[in-house]
Amino acid sequence: MTSSSDITITAFQRSPDGGRGLARDTRVRWALEEVGLRYDVRPLSFEAKKEPAHLAIHPFGLIPTFEQDDLAIFETGAIVLHLAERHEGLFPADAGGRARAISWMFAAVNTVEPPILELSAAVIFERDQPWAQDRLPIVKDRVRDRLRPLSDRLGDADWLDGDFSAGDLMMVSVLLRVRPPGLLDEFPNLAAYVARGEARPAYARAFADQLAQNTGAPA
């Protein structure tokens, strides 16, 4: 839900994915929706992201950022964790379950996502290189090396560790990026897991809001 609020996040005015929900602001929007917080969005042009005003909040000139009162933080994982710690809905009540949910959050961004980012780079930035076609299978195998054990662990469970948590929010968001190249469908239980994430009302609201921004009139 976007309306006047004391929380402001940043998102690209036009995401490179054209509103398919793969930009990282969708992850933060989803977390905000899960915990029921209103927020404002400050759309950022590709020029503005490298300007001092934005670099002061995000040192790498990326999105999203999160501002509330005098706090300004960056990195999707850190923002989702911040919300999960302070509001009900993203962490289990017990300390052990919470620590395990945080394990899954880091697994999403540091074990599963790196080869997925490499695949994106291969497909987008190295598309016209002479090695593009020969190298692609190698990079896809690197992604499969992460998806296979994840699929084994998930089995026929709905979520990674008991109820839906911030760990699932991050993992589903990361996995959404391997649906376009067809890798997700190689692991039917992961495809179903992602579909369960997308079916959550909070995700649907987050997706619709980022889509509206990407297809609406420029601010």
Add this chain to the structure above:
Amino acid sequence: MTSSSDITITAFQRSPDGGRGLARDTRVRWALEEVGLRYDVRPLSFEAKKEPAHLAIHPFGLIPTFEQDDLAIFETGAIVLHLAERHEGLFPADAGGRARAISWMFAAVNTVEPPILELSAAVIFERDQPWAQDRLPIVKDRVRDRLRPLSDRLGDADWLDGDFSAGDLMMVSVLLRVRPPGLLDEFPNLAAYVARGEARPAYARAFADQLAQNTGAPA
């Protein structure tokens, strides 16, 4: 410090780096040393990492893991965060500083490390591919695209945000991996930052312990 303790971590019996401190158990050892906790190490062979007993603790068959009483967690970032939350020495006292330190932890593993992992893969696994030499400069530039804004932000400060924190521990650990290919020295303030990390007594103890394990007799 390794001696009888209620904390057990896993590390590879022989790290692929031969004890240069680049394996991820060094990050957890360092954090344990910073907060002054004793721990035991369960060395893991390359065969054992894919066995059910280890996969039950680490779904991806990697190291390190952290066990204490009936808690078992995985992912370096999650373990360091767990320690930082419960013991003095890795997080600032104020909530805002703590949230910013967590931003830097995630920045280390999700913004700075992915292109570094890609560079490692290019150097190690794609060394003999026909594209190896032509592609390497492209991958190195991807790393520089992260190091440059990080260098700009650090400036002439000692640490990323006030006193040394878990954010610095993670960032220094990630940057250590770009010293061998020579990229770190292109940014003198980052090289000095990493050297400050290595000069900490807690790091020195962690490094010595992982080296002793890698060069000692097999368990």
